[in-house]
Amino acid sequence: MKNLIEIKDATKSFHKNKETITPLDKLSLDVGRGEFLSLMGPSGSGKTTLLNLIAGIDSPTSGEILINGNDIAKLSRSQLTRWRAQHVGYIFQLYHLVPILSAYENVELPLLLGKWTKAERKAKVMAALDLVKLSDRAQHRPSELSGGQEQRVAIARAIVHDPELLVADEPTGDLDRESADSILRLLGDLAEKHGKTIVMVTHDPKASAAAHRALQLEKGKLVGEGHLLSH
Amino acid sequence: MLPFSYALRNLFRDPARLAQTVGGSALVVLLLVAAVALNQGMDRVLATSGSSKNVILMGKGSEESIERSEVHLEAEAAAATSIRGLDSQLGVSAISGEIFYQAPLETESGNVEQALFRGVLESALLVHSTVRVLEGRFPQSGEVMVGHLAHRKLGVDAEQTAIGKILKFEDASFTIVGIFEAPSTVLESEIWFDRNDLAAITQRDTLSSITLRMDSAEFDDVEIFTFQRNDLELSAIREDSYYEKLSIFYKPIKMMTWVTAALVAAGAVFGGLNTLYAAFAARVTEMATLQSIGFTRGALFVSLIQESLLATLTGTLVAFVTAYFLLDGLTIPFSVGTFSLTLTPMVIGVGLVAGFLLGTLGTLPPAFRCLAPALPSALRSH
Structure with a gap:
């Protein structure tokens, strides 16, 4: 499997109260195309920092973040913004849907950055909502949806522009078990059937078990790999 | 976007x-x-309010305020005969000796308010070219003509300054016989008296100012007149300059x-x-x-x-x-x-x-x- 993500000696550090904090320390990692990877670890282990580096939300202090062979660590802030618009879908723990927009309009947001016609956008939005089984709730606002439904809308928003990479930060962290299982099945399907590469941060061993591979982080370093670590 | x-x-x-x-x-x-x-x-x-064609003659030393100015009565006739090129209509020179006065005025409703009086003769209409009589006629003795915004200055309804109404000043009563307009000028708030009435009631034997409307004459001609008739103790100022000074005030x-x-x-x-x-x-x-x-x-x-x-x-x-x-x-x-x-x-x-x-x-x-x-x-x- 050819790698979509290749991280080489990525370090992220910052200063706080004259103290240097290094949430990520010379970490190297490869993620295959179509792989569903989970990142686990205690709070402060650097998993969200790593996720943000992969998503182009943050830049490393040193090292390379190669996505599809392109070192995004060298991109400027505006270049990163454009890159994210084309290549990444981000799924948040608290969904972060825009409350004044309907489910349809929330999902449509990433498409507004492209050159699709209104009809094309409609077809893509409805296809994404169909995939997450919420096409009948297209006109509902977030406040009219359950937590699980909101997360499904957020997933539809993350996939609607067909990015090769999905990053998810605790996507089931705010959901009941039933909704969480449903979301995990959906993410699994996106990797298996649609070839999406998914990197997911989670505290939940059961969620981690849904991934192809689980990595354990501690103090900014990879300390273990495999599903057995999470059980 | x-x-x-x-x-x-x-x-x-x-x-x-x-x-x-x-x-x-x-x-x-x-x-x-x-x-x-x-x-x-x-x-x-x-x-x-001021016209560039008008020049005001005031008493020397009181150029800042028409109210304080005093001009000898004979100065009006002297100016009319000495200054060439004044505007005229039907042989009457556009020159208007006026008395300006501020005092409390009582309306029929009993309201007493500070008012602006101008004692004039009919020649005033020759120099104040913006004045148009809207209703009634020019006042004679015992009568007044009011600007159509005078009621605002007096703080009463317009009907209190309608034709036929009585205005009381000192112990005398004056009947309103005319209403005039002079768009966007201070004149519209004034009450115009017959000049002799106002002179008598305010016990004045002098004018406040003389306004002249120039035709071919220039300001210098008027100023030279004030120098020539030094005995009249006059000072000339363009009407528009006078109001410009007021604006600074x-x-x-x-x-x-x-x-x-x-x-x-x-x-x-x-x-x-x-x-x-x-x-x-x-x-x-x-x-x-x-x-x-x-x-x-x-x-x-x-x-x-x-x-x-x-x-x-x-x-x-x-x-x-x-x-x-x-x-x-x-x-x-x-x-x-x-x-x-x-x-x-x-x-x-x-x-x-x-x-x-x-x-x-x-x-x-x-x-x-x-x-x-x-x-x-x-x-x-x-």
């Missing part, structure tokens, strides 16, 4: 905040519109208007800024989410500006409608006359610019603060 509808719908996210922003900007714009209209109205009435009042408007507006602006800070601070995560999707800070900034502009321009519209019903055409008395507030294109332009600046410059600090945090921390803030 985010669709315009996003900005529009965000407006109604918090109706209380919307009302506060619209109300605050309406107050700021209304105050500015009122201040500009007030200053413009005062300037306009003083600028149009009112500068402190105009400044006070600006200061008051600025202080109240500043309070409203800071209140509005506070509201915007609170509103935008609650949307830091939303803005960060939109950035993570791929919207640039610039696009989000434009959307925030659109949102604020919608609110402040709505406030501006509210201010214009309020100003139209409450201020437009409102007449305001001041010491030398009455001026009216008018929503001129300039006044509306100033209001629009103010509304635009409130929506743009006023939005800059809270918008920057909303979009400034680094994405990773902004995404985690709730």
Whole structure:
């Protein structure tokens, strides 16, 4: 499997109260195309920092973040913004849907950055909502949806522009078990059937078990790999 | 770019905040519109009251105030015969010796208010070319003619200064026999008496001033006359220059208007800024989410500006409608006359610019603060 993500000696550090904090320390990692990877670890282990580096939300202090062979660590802030618009879908723990927009309009947001016609956008939005089984709730606002439904809308928003990479930060962290299982099945399907590469941060061993591979982080370093670590 | 509808719908996210922003900007714009209209109205009435073709002869040393000026009666005839090139109609020279006086006047309703009197003869109509008799006729002895805004200066209804009504000054009664207009001049607030009546009742044997309307004559000709007839102790001043000087006298009042408007507006602006800070601070995560999707800070900034502009321009519209019903055409008395507030294109332009600046410059600090945090921390803030 050819790698979509290749991280080489990525370090992220910052200063706080004259103290240097290094949430990520010379970490190297490869993620295959179509792989569903989970990142686990205690709070402060650097998993969200790593996720943000992969998503182009943050830049490393040193090292390379190669996505599809392109070192995004060298991109400027505006270049990163454009890159994210084309290549990444981000799924948040608290969904972060825009409350004044309907489910349809929330999902449509990433498409507004492209050159699709209104009809094309409609077809893509409805296809994404169909995939997450919420096409009948297209006109509902977030406040009219359950937590699980909101997360499904957020997933539809993350996939609607067909990015090769999905990053998810605790996507089931705010959901009941039933909704969480449903979301995990959906993410699994996106990797298996649609070839999406998914990197997911989670505290939940059961969620981690849904991934192809689980990595354990501690103090900014990879300390273990495999599903057995999470059980 | 985010669709315009996003900005529009965000407006109604918090109706209380919307009302506060619209109300605050309406107050700021209304105050500015009122201040500009007030200053413009005062300037306009003083600028149009004087004619460049008229020269006023006053007593030497009292050029600052017609009221204090004293001019010998014979100066009127002397000027008429000595100065060549004065305007004339049917052989009558356009020269008007006048008595100017301010005193309390009582209307039939018993209201007593300070009024502006001008004692004139019919020749006054030759020099004050803007005066038009709207109703009735020029006054004879025991009669007066009133400017159509005199009731505003007196603080009574217009019917109290209608033809046939009686005005009391000292112990004498005068019947109103005429109403005149002199658009946008201080004359419209005056009460014109027969000159001899006013001289008798104020026990004056001198004039306040002599106004001359020039045809081929020039100001220098009038000034030379004052030098030649040094014995009359006269000083000449162009009528428009006289009112220009008066305008300078009112500068402190105009400044006070600006200061008051600025202080109240500043309070409203800071209140509005506070509201915007609170509103935008609650949307830091939303803005960060939109950035993570791929919207640039610039696009989000434009959307925030659109949102604020919608609110402040709505406030501006509210201010214009309020100003139209409450201020437009409102007449305001001041010491030398009455001026009216008018929503001129300039006044509306100033209001629009103010509304635009409130929506743009006023939005800059809270918008920057909303979009400034680094994405990773902004995404985690709730």
